[in-house]
Amino acid sequence: MARKKIALIGAGQIGGTLALLAGQKELGDIVLFDIPAAEGTAKGKALDIAQLSPVEGFDARYSGSSDYKDIEGADVVIVTAGVPRKPGMTRDDLVGINAKVIDSVGKGIKQHAPNAFVIVITNPLDAMVGLMQEVTGFAPEKVVGMAGVLDSARFRLFLAEEFNVSVEDVTAFVLGGHGDTMVPLLRYSTVGGISLHDLVDMGWTTKERLEAIVQRTRDGGAEIVAHLKTGSAFYAPAASAIAMAESYLRDKKRVIPCAAKLNGEYGVKGLYIGVPVVIGSKGVERIVEVEFNAEEKAMFDKSVAAVQSLIDATNKIVGR
Numbered sequence: 001m002a003r004k005k006i007a008l009i010g011a012g013q014i015g016g017t018l019a020l021l022a023g024q025k026e027l028g029d030i031v032l033f034d035i036p037a038a039e040g041t042a043k044g045k046a047l048d049i050a051q052l053s054p055v056e057g058f059d060a061r062y063s064g065s066s067d068y069k070d071i072e073g074a075d076v077v078i079v080t081a082g083v084p085r086k087p088g089m090t091r092d093d094l095v096g097i098n099a100k101v102i103d104s105v106g107k108g109i110k111q112h113a114p115n116a117f118v119i120v121i122t123n124p125l126d127a128m129v130g131l132m133q134e135v136t137g138f139a140p141e142k143v144v145g146m147a148g149v150l151d152s153a154r155f156r157l158f159l160a161e162e163f164n165v166s167v168e169d170v171t172a173f174v175l176g177g178h179g180d181t182m183v184p185l186l187r188y189s190t191v192g193g194i195s196l197h198d199l200v201d202m203g204w205t206t207k208e209r210l211e212a213i214v215q216r217t218r219d220g221g222a223e224i225v226a227h228l229k230t231g232s233a234f235y236a237p238a239a240s241a242i243a244m245a246e247s248y249l250r251d252k253k254r255v256i257p258c259a260a261k262l263n264g265e266y267g268v269k270g271l272y273i274g275v276p277v278v279i280g281s282k283g284v285e286r287i288v289e290v291e292f293n294a295e296e297k298a299m300f301d302k303s304v305a306a307v308q309s310l311i312d313a314t315n316k317i318v319g320r
């Protein structure tokens with residue numbers, strides 16, 4: 001069986017880490033793509049990681065390019081093209097530049113990788129993945145946004161630290177838009193199968209401490225931007241997108257939170273927003289719809305409204 005092909009559009013901080021992780025997991029051959037001015041970065045990172053492969057013991061071909069022809073026939077395309085946040089900026093501040101970038105990248109993908117499963121990481125995520133699906137015209141199940149895996153990983157880490165248990169035994173359930181309005185569902189988040197509410201009753205933590213952890217999760221990206229000063233998180237975002245790509249390429253059918261296009265689920269139509277989905281060889285194979293209580297519904301509706309206003313801003317920029 002021929003190796004799969006993975007195209008990474010944007011060879012920056014996340015792009016380089018994606019290339020490394022995809023190789024280490026032997027997901028396929030990898031093309032790092034960037035604009036002509038950054039072609040050297042794409043080629044240099046590709047060569048550097050290729051030279052790491054004998055040491056680490058994996059087989060993958062690496063190349064760098066600024067020519068869309070080189071992504072021809074890609075099975076998976078992961079998009080990080082655009083600019084990241086700097087201290088003091090919100091994700092929404094990026095829309096002016098990144099909407100134009102996604103518009104042009106979408107056209108390139110449509111022409112050269114028409115059968116790809118496309119994972120968008122560029123912020124503001126929910127608006128950019130929606131734009132990508134419109135520009136490519138691909139089926140909604142083949143275009144998905146990475147945010148929930150990262151947000152829930154952050155939540156899982158902070159919970160594991162709070163309880164002094166393994167991160168492996170903490171599951172977390174995060175819905176809604178990527179950003180300040182994200183909706184962590186405590187009822188469905190567990191430690192070793194025990195819900196957080198039960199853990200409060202058992203005296204393992206308090207409601208107040210859980211609320212502080214939820215807030216730290218919401219601000220998880222900004223906390224890292226404040227430390228780095230020159231850009232935003234890249235290791236964990238890359239690992240999160242690789243988990244999605246792996247579930248698609250290996251038909252694992254993992255149940256993970258992603259930005260998916262809703263078609264009436266959760267009372268929303270035609271909008272990308274973070275929900276639990278099953279990812280398998282057909283792409284987004286199922287959207288998992290859970291019942292909300294009144295408080296969760298209010299948080300979700302607020303998140304949907306925030307995403308809608310970003311989409312309106314995006315549409316103005318790209319003239320849709």
Ligand code: A3D
Binds near residue numbers: 010012033085234
């Ligand atoms: P960075 O290291 O700046 O890399 C972005 C790359 O995109 C650069 O190499 C650019 O040259 C390249 N680029 C710009 N325009 C184009 C174009 N038209 N075609 C191809 N390449 C282009 O940023 P990064 O890797 O740190 O972050 C990339 C994006 O991911 C940013 O928008 C971040 O905000 C976003 N991000 C999202 C999350 C989520 O959880 C959704 C987390 C972290 C970062």
